[in-house]
Amino acid sequence: MAPERLEVVEICAGAGGQSLGLHNAGFTHKLALELDQNAATTLRHNLARLLVAEGTSLEDADQEAASIVKVGDVADKALWDPYAYKGVDLLAGGVPCPPFSIAGNQLGATDERDLFAWAVHLCKDIQPKALLLENVKGLSGNRFSAYRQHILELLHDAGYVGEWRLLEAHQFGVSQLRPRFVLVALQKEYAAYFHWPEPSEDAAPTVGELLKDLMGANGWAPEHVAAWVEKASSIAPTIVGGSKKHGGADLGPTRAKAAWRQLGVDAMGVANAAPDASMDGDHLPKLTTAMVARIQGWYGKDYHWEFQGRKTTVYRQIGNAFPPPVAKALGEAIASALRKEVKRADSVESTRPDLDPVYLLLRHHPDKKPLTAQKLADLIAKSGGKKLPVPEIERRIAHIERDFHVEKTIRNNGELAYELGEFKAFIGQQDHARHDYFAQHRGKVS
Template sequence: MAEPLRVIEICAGAGGQALGLEKAGFEHELAVELDENAVNTLRHNRPHWKVVKGDVADPAVWDPEDYAPGPGRAPIDLLAGGVPCPPFTIAGKQLGATDERDLFAWAVEQVKIVQPRALLLENVRGLSMPRFAGYRQHVLDKLADFGYAAEWRLLHASDFGVPQLRPRFVLVAMKPEDFVHFHWPAPTGEAPTVGEALLPLISANGWRGAEEWAKKANDIAPTIVGGSKKHGGADLGPTRAKRAWAELGVDALGVANDVPGPDDVFPVGPKLTCEMVARIQGWDGEEFKWTFTGKKTSSYRQIGNAFPPPVAKALGVAIVAALNRTAARREFDPVIEHDPIYRALRETGDFMTAAQIARKAKEDLSDPEIDRRISLLSRDFEIIKETRQSGLAYKLGAFRAFTGQADHKRHEYFRDRETLSKIS
């Protein structure tokens, strides 16, 4: 039997990605997580793992240098994580690099130190939007500077047997000689409906309406939302999601303590228990068996903020096949462009007029369109402008994101213990 590959997982949450990677053949060398309840869940389920609680970017919590390859120390096989989503979520302000919680750029910088054989980072669909084209290009170019080939892909949990929408934007990177063996996992088939997935659980106390309810719950669920510590108790999402749940016969205004009794009647339908929400998230109680510790609201948030284990397993299996080179070679173009304007400015390193940018980017763009896209870039990068006789000229300045700077505003944000306790 092959030796398990070693993984370091940052922002590990309550273990959705961790469990999926374990099922794919990875052994955790280290898991780092900020939330105490999630840490307790990880330690409860895998007491032999080294689980560290604290801000993953604090060198006092863990030092990436300790895991860099050296004499008698082989490189870590995988650096993985689900870094905070609020900087990119469509429902939020999409502050990106200027959000103090953003750790995506910092995580990419750790690749230079740890030098893992592979990198896996996942986040919300919002990161795939045009708003973050420059941010994505920066990440790809940075990884290329470190000697890695990388690619982004939007994956849908429902393609991997998980009965909910849950699109996730995933980044995978490896050395080019391994990456040519990496294939994005293919869909595994149609996901069960909410009714099919939950019927065994919702009928456990003999509810007479269970079969009829399951027939009505004949579609996959909207995306489970874990919610924020800044707000109230657990519920199943914003207004639009609640309407979608109601159409499935589910009361989304909270989470139930118990499954329905034999004669229970509901105006809309029953509320789901945490166990049911976990089933919707991909913990099936068999292959992906897991126990969540803590009170109901905490458990719900741990579940709702997790990466579905079946999706993590599928990605892990694909990464293992690439690292072991058991998968066929593929054609891969390492020059991937998400934002040719960012790339033109970065490669030139000097002031460029709109006309020069258009020529360099090889796109037929009007001055207003270039200015609009420069405006998007300016939310994540400093853009220096200079008025010339031929018109306005632009130069790419510093990346605004936290990458480990000692003087970054993130440190002040995280020094506030009250704020720290509310970080989601």
């Protein structure tokens, strides 16, 4: 007998990569919120398909999917009432990546698009049993160690145990690198049963193996297809979706294009169709959106998805998505914890690491007074932590003050002393700069 399905509210749902993975892991959507109309159309269409497959009539499925998928700013209180979903099994989402991406300025909490802290604060309002948020690898860097530490503290204060983990898509059968930094948090009652999903024992197929049938589907000569398959002998670089400010669909920046060329792919655009009989073996083929979708993990009977819209918007929907097989693996791990299936051996509190000793001292030192860089270095050494020279302490403070207000005072000897103030991130404040930014740039925000 199949276990009873769990319920999820998903924010920043996109075209449904995470949605499909969670569905396959045993979750049913109560609500899915997405800013982009094109992505929301794709998500609504496919959720209706899933409902029909489960026995719902087409008319009822369309109506139910329309009630589940809402289009707009997830932080707009007029769009939805978080309290209506209090106690839901899972709150999940892929909040905007630009605040943390190494391809941008890594503005973090001061980037008006940052919704990470806001999503964590939602836990206080709706008290989901579990939280799942994913983002780019950049969030895992030293630049954001204090930011991550603060997130764990917010969760702890709200009654959750949070853990960060960097996952690679290819570890779960997806034919690309695609590192994603994932936060999972559960109420303490369930955290004692959470285990991160184990990587698949089977290697992900190469790009050539994965796309052989699609590359030859339009009449390209078999010998050319075979030669291409041999050249495309590894997994793909990370698929890049881009933003609304981006021109057309292509496969990423210069370094990514070079990696694609090594695989025998012209990355300067996305094709309308696979190569036909007129193409010789000397020219590099371009990928179609169907090929890109496979590389992103939409492959096989359990991952069928029908994208809506024109080529460029479909490519962006695919490129910005969370690979469904990775979402499924995480969903199954969370579902297992919520059902209390296998208790972990270690203490759940041991999963709250000290990510940034400088931040911790500034936030929690019992003296409650400004601390110089030298004093911070001495306190860290005294506590048995890794010795940090004063220049390193100052560098870390420079990172911290990008996300937090830091008060500086000058001591009599000329040394600067530091005192940690408020977190700068948007958590729903009515007077936050995000509201003005969003009102002025809504058509370009992605």
